[in-house]
Amino acid sequence: GFSRRGVRGNFVPPIRSNGSNTGNVTSRIAGKGEDAIDDSTKRCLELLCGPDGELPEKLRNLEPRLIEHVSNEIMDRDPNVRWDDIAGLEHAKKCVTEMVIWPLLRPDIFKGCRSPGRGLLLFGPPGTGKTMIGKAIAGEAKATFFYISASSLTSKWIGEGEKLVRALFGVASCRQPAVIFVDEIDSLLSQRKSEGEHESSRRLKTQFLIEMEGFDSGNEQILLIGATNRPQELDEAARRRLTKRLYIPLPTSEARAWIIKNLLEKDGLFNLSNEDTDTICKLTEGYSGSDMKNLVKDASMGPLREALKQGIEITKLKKEDMRPVNLQDFEKALHEVRPSVSLNELGTYEKWNEQFGSLS
Numbered sequence: 001g002f003s004r005r006g007v008r009g010n011f012v013p014p015i016r017s018n019g020s021n022t023g024n025v026t027s028r029i030a031g032k033g034e035d036a037i038d039d040s041t042k043r044c045l046e047l048l049c050g051p052d053g054e055l056p057e058k059l060r061n062l063e064p065r066l067i068e069h070v071s072n073e074i075m076d077r078d079p080n081v082r083w084d085d086i087a088g089l090e091h092a093k094k095c096v097t098e099m100v101i102w103p104l105l106r107p108d109i110f111k112g113c114r115s116p117g118r119g120l121l122l123f124g125p126p127g128t129g130k131t132m133i134g135k136a137i138a139g140e141a142k143a144t145f146f147y148i149s150a151s152s153l154t155s156k157w158i159g160e161g162e163k164l165v166r167a168l169f170g171v172a173s174c175r176q177p178a179v180i181f182v183d184e185i186d187s188l189l190s191q192r193k194s195e196g197e198h199e200s201s202r203r204l205k206t207q208f209l210i211e212m213e214g215f216d217s218g219n220e221q222i223l224l225i226g227a228t229n230r231p232q233e234l235d236e237a238a239r240r241r242l243t244k245r246l247y248i249p250l251p252t253s254e255a256r257a258w259i260i261k262n263l264l265e266k267d268g269l270f271n272l273s274n275e276d277t278d279t280i281c282k283l284t285e286g287y288s289g290s291d292m293k294n295l296v297k298d299a300s301m302g303p304l305r306e307a308l309k310q311g312i313e314i315t316k317l318k319k320e321d322m323r324p325v326n327l328q329d330f331e332k333a334l335h336e337v338r339p340s341v342s343l344n345e346l347g348t349y350e351k352w353n354e355q356f357g358s359l360s
């Protein structure tokens with residue numbers, strides 16, 4: 001089938017072809033001795049053709065199945081995250097707006113002295129909203145979002161990572177403005193020369209840097225965002241290309257309160273007093289945004305379990321039979337959901353931030 005699900009499972013509606021007849025794509029590619037390509041691949045290539053019905057230069061020598069993979073699995077037309085969905089991180093939001101959103105919206109103003117860096121690094125503990133920020137940037141700048149996890153290039157795409165990287169940057173340049181989000185970028189641009197560092201992973205890194213260099217010097221409206229929770233593993237070359245480096249820390253107490261309220265209110269389950277919320281915030285020092293989400297999930301099972309204990313059958317259970325989530329639900333959930341980041345790790349981020357971060 002012709003599945004258009006994004007990497008994170010978001011449904012991406014297929015876009016309509018502009019109606020121009022581009023049926024000769026298949027024959028051209030088939031003529032290059034490739035395997036026969038099926039309808040979905042063909043349709044995907046057609047959507048990338050210019051008004052002249054030709055596939056853009058950059059994509060011509062790439063394997064159709066890789067282009068299709070990028071279009072269907074890596075590209076996300078509607079990332080569906082807005083600034084308001086992200087708790088706290090006011091500083092990061094402000095920096096990102098000036099550094100990358102304005103330039104994407106107004107390339108005519110942001111040139112010459114004002115020309116922006118094309119590489120942004122978001123670093124910090126896992127589960128703090130780095131991916132959300134990437135998606136929100138794409139949304140705010142009306143850009144196409146591409147998400148790839150760098151570790152998949154070395155694990156899942158063994159031997160083909162280089163080609164996939166070319167396809168990724170190739171498709172992105174046809175879909176400008178574009179935001180390319182590379183998760184776990186340290187695994188791609190690491191300075192560690194591990195014993196058995198394969199020739200192939202060295203080539204992959206080189207290819208990636210070449211692609212970045214390419215759009216850095218040109219007029220392309222492409223922003224590369226790298227995310228990592230191991231910034232100290234990036235080498236000098238990687239740092240040089242990721243000119244803006246923003247620390248994305250754990251949520252503050254206020255941000256944690258906001259996450260709790262926001263998630264519960266969405267389901268009509270919020271009825272905590274300010275005092276109870278404060279108590280929960282005190283007990284969740286060190287929890288990441290993602291830990292908070294898991295905590296809320298667990299706590300929200302409390303009212304359900306209680307209603308069932310009273311003998312109501314699950315099939316007959318009505319929403320009204322359940323009370324809102326309360327402090328005790330959270331206290332129980334706190335035993336199940338522990339913080340995933342250690343204090344130790346935080347020190348490393350702060351040190352790296354002082355040395356290499358954009359503190360503006």
Ligand code: ADP
Nearest residue numbers: 085086087126127128129130131132289290293
């Ligand atoms: P990262 O990319 O930093 O590892 P994500 O952006 O993927 O983390 O966040 C994972 C999930 O945790 C999000 O989908 C969201 O539900 C929750 N989350 C993390 N940080 C925040 C935040 N600052 N505000 C709201 N939700 C958050």
